[in-house]
Amino acid sequence: MSTTSGELQSLRLTPLHARDQDPKWWRSSVIYQVYPRSFRDLDGDGVGDLAGITAELGQLGQLDIDAIWLSPFQPSPHRDGGYDVSDYCDVDPVFGTLEDFDALVAAAEALSIRVIIDLVPNHCSVEHTLFRQALTAVPGSPERDLFIFRDGQDPSGELPPNNWQSHFGGPAWTRVVEADGEPGQWYLHLFDSSQPDFNWDNELVRVEFERVLRFWLDRGVAGFRVDVAHALIKARGLPDWGGRADGGSIPGYPFTDAPMFGQPQIHDIYRRWREVLAEYDGERILCAEASVDPLDRLADWVRPDQMHQTFNFSYLAAPWDPTELRRIITSSLEAFDAVGAPTTWVLSNHDVVRHTTRLGLPENTPRPGDGLGPEDEQPDHLLGTRRAKAASLLMLGLPGGVYLYQGEELGLPDHTTMPHDVRQDPTYHRTGGDRLGRDGCRVPLPWTTTGGSLGFSATGQSWLPQPSDWSELSRQAQRENPASTLSLYRAALALRRTHGLGCGSLAWAEDFTARNCVGFLNNDVLVLLNMGTTAVELPDLPVLLRSDPETDTPYLLHPEESTWLHLDDPATTYP
Structure with missing residues (x-):
């Protein structure tokens, strides 16, 4: 034709x-996710740091982005990649200092790039002061009421309070040893046992997190990506649940019935947070990581008095099928338009197999969401790269906000042949290797064509190993190649802004x-x-x-x- x-x-x-007539920046934004451990290591210890991010901001500025989102950099024992926070108002020494963070915000502002940070309110680390105090306190004490402690369900207390399972495998309850040396109560952790859930029915928890919000807003952050934003409130009585641990709908157990997710009272928390952000200038925002279905239910998180954005995981998980992709785009726009919110689009992040790898796999490949190992069928890299570039160009043409994950602009795949003895994801260890986890998508970035870690660290050290063929995918190798994935992203992002596609029809x-x-x-x-x-x-x-x-x-x-x-x-x- x-x-x-x-x-x-x-x-x-x-x-x-229809075209979006609201000029607020976040309604059409392009936000680039930085996973600090793997972005750029400036001090040579093999772990990325805040100074490394600051040093490379100019490279990100060339992508014509609106903001960067930093995955956790706060103090943590790093049992779950920093999502086990032990102090919400400081910087882990492995990443630098608060002064380094302030320098990063100032450098970003000079490039007209906003800084959004991760907030992890559902749980903290077992090393957090509040949880340590809870462990030494008696059952029923105010200290324990900041978390979800319960007696076992049998007279001896040997059975956990309910049958909930951890996202990372195994039970969602761990029993503590009381001050008298005897086994005692159990505490809830929807994730690793090192990540106890807060009790958001306790007003003191809400007050504490408002303090945390203000601490970082006062330091100039443009907003927060809220981790597991659908999980803060649990159903009264903590009833048993026969569905999936992550609440995903299956026959007989729809997400809407999951007692640990999506409870109506959760929206009162975000209404209050929205009020806090409104006290600050510069259109500060909240973005929900809410694994909620169906899409019209997800839209409840972005009503005008609550969050500004939420991730569209339905779009991320869409198969390579035109009918299904169109259905998801249609459903997304209809659901979010109904509440006056922008839709966001995303193809990769730090929790899923990168889309270059996903799109190169045969259908029904095992472990598509939990990583691939050397024993698994390997993806067709050429097919995956071709499809990934095409899918990215389509996504960048959609109206609404876009989230990019560091390295996707280089067309990076997962490290699918990573040796098992270097894996660090708690999913791998809690399931005895049955689920490989997310290390494959978190490998440090390649910046140059040579060097022990391809420019990630001057010393050549790297907390996870890079694949042997990443030299050709490095930023240096792609910078002057007009046919590279990097060149495609640069051109598409510039044209997206020129033609107003983010606020388009x-x-x-x-x-x-x-x-x-x-x-x-x-x-x-x-x-x-x-x-x-x-x-x-x-x-x-x-x-x-x-x-x-x-x-x-x-x-x-x-x-x-x-x-x-x-x-x-x-x-x-x-x-």
Whole structure:
């Protein structure tokens, strides 16, 4: 099908989402996730640090991002990659000092980059002062009431209070030894045993976290990504649960019934937090990590008086299928538009297999969410890279906010052949290796083509090993290559801003649906992704960008390829 701009009036367009007239920065933002341990190590100890992030901010500025989000850098014994916080108002010495953090915020501000930080309110570390005091206190004491301590359910107390399971495997309860040396109460930990859950029914816990919010807001942070934002309140009585540990819906056990997630009272907490943030200038934001389904239920987290954004995990988990992808995009925009919130889009983060690897795996591959090891079937790297570039270009063409995970702009895959003896994820250890965990997506970044850690650390040290073939994926190797993934991201992010796609509209381009394509018009850009097995003829329109810039057939969109085409006068086809 070859057409001209004028002839595009014959294209069938189904309007879905109108342009966003609200100019607030976060409604159309591009936010780049930094996992500090793996970003850049400036002091040479093999672990990334805040000074390393500051040193490379200029590189991130070239991506035309609005903000960076820092995964935890606060003091921690690092049993769960820093998500076991022992002091919410300081910096772990392995990452630097509070002065280093202030310098990072100042340097970012000079580049017009905001800094968002992780907040972990569901649980802390067993080394947190409050939990240590709870352990030495007596049952029923105010100290223990800050957490969820319960007696065992049998007369001897040997059985845990209920049957809840940890996300990381095994029971969600650990029994303590009391001051008299005898086994005593149990404490709840939805994650590792080193991460006791707070009791958010206790007003003192709420007061404490308002203090934490203000501490970092006073230091200039632009907001918080809230870890496990759906889990703070538990159902009264802590009833047994026969569904999945993560609350994911399965037959007979929908997410809406999970007693440890999504309780209605949780929204009062975020209403109060929204009020706290409103006291500060600069449009500070809250983003929920809320694994909630269905999508219209997830929208409850971003009503006007609560959070500003929430991650769209339905989109992240979408299969390589045009019908399902269109359904998820449609459902997302409808659900979030209904509450006046922007939709966010994400393909990778520190908890999932990177999308370059996921999209190169055969269907029904074991462990797609828990990492791959040398014994597993390995992904097709060329296929994964081609699909990942195409999927990224489609995502960056969608209206709303976008979250990028460090290294995806380099097309990094997971480390799928990592030796088991170097793994650190508690999931691996709590399940005896049955689930490999998330180490594969957390490997330190390659910056240069040579060196012991490819520029991550001047000493060559690296807390996790890098794959042997990452030299060609380093930032140095890709910087001047116009066909690289890095060049694609730079170009797409610049065009996204120029054409106002983040605050744009969306109308489905129906003529491409029958060709196994996902196609939509956003403002003056026609975005197309070929998810089929045969090439599709393109309209005769100027090409803004292609995921495969080296194609020798510019009039065809090949399988696993996407493109942005420019309409001089989109009003002729879509008002």
